[in-house]
Amino acid sequence: MTQGMTFSGKDLLIMAKKTDVFFENFLFRFGEYGCECVEDVIHNAPGEAPNRIFKMQALSGLQHTFAYAAKKGLVRIAPNGTIEEENILGSLIALPKKQQKDFYAFVRDNSFLFPVPQNAYEEFDARLAFYIIDRLRLTVELMTAANEIRKDYQKIFLYIFQLLTAADVTINTELMEEEYHSCHHSYIDLLQDPPVTLSNQHQQEAFDGDTFKVRDTLYGEYNMHVGEYNDIIGGYSAVPGHNDPLFKSVTAMYLNHEGSEIERKITDVLFHYFNEVGIITPTHGWTYYDAPKSENITDTMKDSLVEIANYIVAQEINSNLRGIHPVYNSQKMMPSWKVDTLLSAVYFSIFYLNPNLELYRQCANPRCGKYFLVRTTSTKKKYCSTKCCNRVTQDTYRKNKRAMTE
Numbered sequence: 001m002t003q004g005m006t007f008s009g010k011d012l013l014i015m016a017k018k019t020d021v022f023f024e025n026f027l028f029r030f031g032e033y034g035c036e037c038v039e040d041v042i043h044n045a046p047g048e049a050p051n052r053i054f055k056m057q058a059l060s061g062l063q064h065t066f067a068y069a070a071k072k073g074l075v076r077i078a079p080n081g082t083i084e085e086e087n088i089l090g091s092l093i094a095l096p097k098k099q100q101k102d103f104y105a106f107v108r109d110n111s112f113l114f115p116v117p118q119n120a121y122e123e124f125d126a127r128l129a130f131y132i133i134d135r136l137r138l139t140v141e142l143m144t145a146a147n148e149i150r151k152d153y154q155k156i157f158l159y160i161f162q163l164l165t166a167a168d169v170t171i172n173t174e175l176m177e178e179e180y181h182s183c184h185h186s187y188i189d190l191l192q193d194p195p196v197t198l199s200n201q202h203q204q205e206a207f208d209g210d211t212f213k214v215r216d217t218l219y220g221e222y223n224m225h226v227g228e229y230n231d232i233i234g235g236y237s238a239v240p241g242h243n244d245p246l247f248k249s250v251t252a253m254y255l256n257h258e259g260s261e262i263e264r265k266i267t268d269v270l271f272h273y274f275n276e277v278g279i280i281t282p283t284h285g286w287t288y289y290d291a292p293k294s295e296n297i298t299d300t301m302k303d304s305l306v307e308i309a310n311y312i313v314a315q316e317i318n319s320n321l322r323g324i325h326p327v328y329n330s331q332k333m334m335p336s337w338k339v340d341t342l343l344s345a346v347y348f349s350i351f352y353l354n355p356n357l358e359l360y361r362q363c364a365n366p367r368c369g370k371y372f373l374v375r376t377t378s379t380k381k382k383y384c385s386t387k388c389c390n391r392v393t394q395d396t397y398r399k400n401k402r403a404m405t406e
Contacts, residue, residue, distance in 0.1 A: 027068040027352055029077070030339050032111040033118070034062030037104045039126065054129055055121035056112050064110060066345060071358065073373055074349040076110060085109070089346050090360060090371035090384070093137035096130045097369055113343040115175040122173050131169065135182065136346065138163055139316040140360050140371065146309035147355035149379055153297050156305050157273055158286060163312050164188055164266075165282075177340055183319035185312070187266055190259065194252035196233060202255065212255060217265045218272060218300050229255060241279035241289035250274060262311055269304050273297075320347035365392050 035056050042051040065077050066088065074088040085091075088110055095103050113132060116122040142159035145152060164185050171180040202212050206226045216222040231237040232251045241247055254271040258264055274280075278292035297305075323340035339345050353359075360371040361381070365388035372384035383389040 027070070028337055028345075028348070029065060029067035030337075030345060031063055031065050032115070032342055033058040033060065034064055034109060035059060035107040035112045035116060037107050037112070038121075039100070052126035054124045054126050056107070056116040056124065057121050058111075058116050058118045059108070060118050062108065066110075066342075068349050068352055071373065073353075074346055087370070087372060089136075089140070089349055090373075092346060093133060093140055093371055094362070094369045096134045096137070111342045114171055114173050114180065114341045117174050120174075124171075128169060128171075131167075132171075132182070132343070135163070135166055135316075136343075137371075138166075139313055140350065142309050143313045143350070143353070143355055144359040144361060146306050146313070147359055147376060149377060151302070151306070153302055153305055154277075154292060154294055156309050157269075157277075158280070160305070160309055160312055161270075161280065162286065163316060165191075178323070180323070180341070180343070181319075183316045185315060187263055190253060190257060190263065191246075191249050194249045195256040196252050197256065199256065214255060215258075217261075217268045218298075218304055224255060241274075241281070244279060244281055244289070246281065247274055247279050262308070265304055266308055269301065269308060272301060276301075317347055317351055320344060321351060324348055363388050365389075367391065 035058055038055050040053045040055060042053060044051065065079070067075055067077050069075050069083065069086075072083065072086045073090065075083045076085040076088060078084045091106060092110075095106060113129065138159055142156065142163065145156045145159060163183075165188055166182070166185075168184050169180075169182040198206065205212050210226045212224040212226060212229065214222045214224055228237070229251065232242050232248055235243050235248070237243055250267065250270045253267045257267065259267070276296040277294065278288040278290060280286050280288055321344065323344035325338045326335065327338055328335060339348070355376060357376055358373050359376050361374050363370050363372060363384040364382040365384075368384060368388050370384050374381050383392070
């Protein structure tokens with residue numbers, strides 16, 4: 001990168017050699033302004049939780065430059081091209097569990113998710129801002145969980161379901177060229193209004209005997225007892241969790257909806273997971289009715305969970321790349337990109353990530369919590385830095401020393 005080069009805050013430039021090795025290892029770079037953030041707390045009525053409103057203003061004297069560097073992720077770079085801060089993504093997705101001052105510091109040192117004016121405040125619901133960041137975190141967590149050497153399939157299932165059922169968000173600021181729409185997974189529309197009318201085949205099966213024969217993408221064919229199905233759909237089942245609306249919807253989908261190949265696979269995985277491992281409920285933060293039976297997760301179910309996880313991650317990333325457009329710079333005669341928001345750029349950095357080689361993990365230091373890049377094959381690295389490792393070691397030593405003296 002040439003020192004002293006200037007560019008607009010909305011142009012994301014990629015400079016490639018003929019060999020496709022990117023200049024100085026920066027795959028792209030762009031500029032954006034740091035922001036001032038203040039908060040208004042609005043008390044609407046006695047006894048109700050107040051609304052917290054973030055007010056953002058871009059600071060013209062704080063133009064920051066960002067780039068994507070191999071093995072470092074999205075970084076902030078100095079005017080001379082050196083890296084000022086590594087791993088912007090890792091710091092961003094750790095914010096929901098940090099103190100509010102950490103959020104203020106992040107948007108000042110980097111930028112807000114969306115462009116805001118310099119001469120006026122742009123208002124955002126604080127909960128909405130953190131919701132968008134947390135959804136980004138879930139996407140990163142699911143990508144990591146699905147590609148780890150040692151996989152936690154209960155975690156994969158939970159992340160899949162949280163993203164599938166995530167609420168839709170629309171954002172439109174004064175400076176945005178297009179409205180932002182979060183990724184909408186159409187499967188949730190089916191799950192919220194599942195078909196309950198039996199096909200002619202299933203009506204005949206119910207008349208002739210006591211078993212429905214279901215085409216199953218995991219196991220070929222599955223026999224469902226007619227009486228069990230009727231009890232679940234009617235809300236008369238005595239089995240814990242079988243009268244949960246979510247389980248009833250999944251059961252109705254399993255018997256009555258074919259859909260696309262991926263829709264059918266999602267349905268089959270949900271049905272078998274709920275029946276054989278455990279039923280989750282959104283009450284009190286996605287808890288199980290009974291202790292989950294992880295030993296019942298078969299190899300076939302594991303493979304299908306990973307396939308669905310990768311599909312969901314791809315949907316989330318692709319949906320958030322809509323604010324990035326390729327253009328050709330006629331003055332410099334090289335390819336370039338236009339980016340609308342910092343959020344799009346962060347998702348673009350995930351787009352470049354190869355989970356076969358590297359993944360994001362959360363630092364095991366509870367005082368840090370930052371997500372950092374690590375080689376996929378590395379199963380022992382738990383800390384983002386030597387400093388965090390030493391701090392945890394010291395904390396553990398002090399804790400054990402106090403316990404010995406009590």
